[in-house]
Amino acid sequence: MAGQDARTDETAELAEVALLARRAGLALSGAELAALVEPYRRNRAALERIRPELSLSDEPATIFEA
């Protein structure tokens, strides 16, 4: 069962990656899309890890000078 869940997750992630690449206007091969799944997953995980730790003061400030 666990193996099947993992395959379902991977299929869903591949579909997500394909959709995002299409939206970005990129025509990628199946191999290129498949290679994107791992970095996509890693980046999502990194963003999920930092999100709960952010506070209102964590702001990428833009400073204007007189």
Next chain:
Amino acid sequence: VDVATESSELCYLPISALAAEIEARRLSPVEVAEAYLARIERLDGRLHAYLTVTGERALSEAQAAEAEIAQGRYRGPLHGVPVALKDLYDTAGVRTTGHSALFAERVPERDSTCSRLLSEAGAVLLGKLSMHEFAYGPADPAHFFPPARNPWDPKLERVPSGSSSGSGAALAAGLCAGSLGSDTGGSIRGPASICGIVGHKPTYGLCSRAGVLTLAWSLDHTGPMTRTVEDCAIMLQVLAGHDPADPASADVPIPDYRADLAKGIAGLRIGAPLAYLETVPDLDPETFAAYRAALEELGRLGARVEPVELPEAEHVNALGGIILVAEAYAYHQESFRTSPELYGEQFFSRTLPGALLSAADYITAQRGRARIKRGFTELLTRVDLLALPTFPHPAVTFAEDLATPAWARTSLTRMFNVTGLPAVSVPCGFSAAGLPIGLQLAGRPFDDAGVLRAAYAYEQATDWHTRRPPLE
């Protein structure tokens, strides 16, 4: 003394010594340029450190330098000194490719600010140096341009690291006296460590990025690569300063970077992030042992070395990587859509993840970065400097490099791109296989002089920087 040995001695002279000889008119800049050009001709067919050799221009600049010096118009310690630039610094009239087929025939009309500053200081341009395509990803032997080889490997099967690969290889092989690299996640410090030379990533904003091909705007740094710390200070003196042409350029006072080099490090507090280092995958035991020995040496020199916790250590490399690919993809977006075939597979595939990130993702990463910067600022109120190994292991083969994920190369260096802090790599040992290992020292914003001073103290107490690769 045969001709090759004599030329080798000349081509390994540090800039500081070369400058003294040239100023005193005991050495002619033309003679020096000719020696370097002959050495490039003799060795670079195997090393591929150069993409373009500007021989005629070098000789003409050397003749001009010689004439000026003879007339008493000595400009300073780079006058008549042969340098070479990573091939992403625009040079008017000289092809600047970014090591990419996309720009294979690109000839800029104007110099980058850094190229211009070196020219104005009287430096002689030997040529443009190999790099990793657009300064990202591994060395790719299948690429349009051949990759540079590491001169420390007698079989020349190992990478010089990157992305300033040609700069590292050329300096180690005595094919230029000084060089410029660029550093977005460790691309000056990595090759410096792996090639047994010195590389300084200045504080973000200290040296201009104007006219330098972009990888990621908020992480890109330009900076010097040399064979000694003093030479780095000499080059930094010429390069540092406000440039209105670079929107991120800082308007700060520029100190004399050589003035306090020999002041020593007695009483300085140096933080060693030992707990973090235990979490770094692939940290090679020989590298770690050389690092521990370097910490002991820093202690003997009077510094107080103490263990520290790196703030946000579990986030910094991953968030820096997200910011990098988001910005790199933004820069290449149009060409990725229209001319993907002009990119090498490694750069293309490693930048593509940027296409999948949303604006919210990028902002989340930047908010995380604000947190990381605060943490490092606070840490640097408790210690003056941080000391880490520069790279997790000595040089690997091209096949091993291709199999290495991007994040694994930058676990020790990217934190100083994310925070913008100054960081230098100085040789600190060799593996049993004879491959160089580097020590990284980082400090507070715009305390580049302090970072160089500590590196100089360590360098002068050791002899790692005097070794040469087995080329002759």
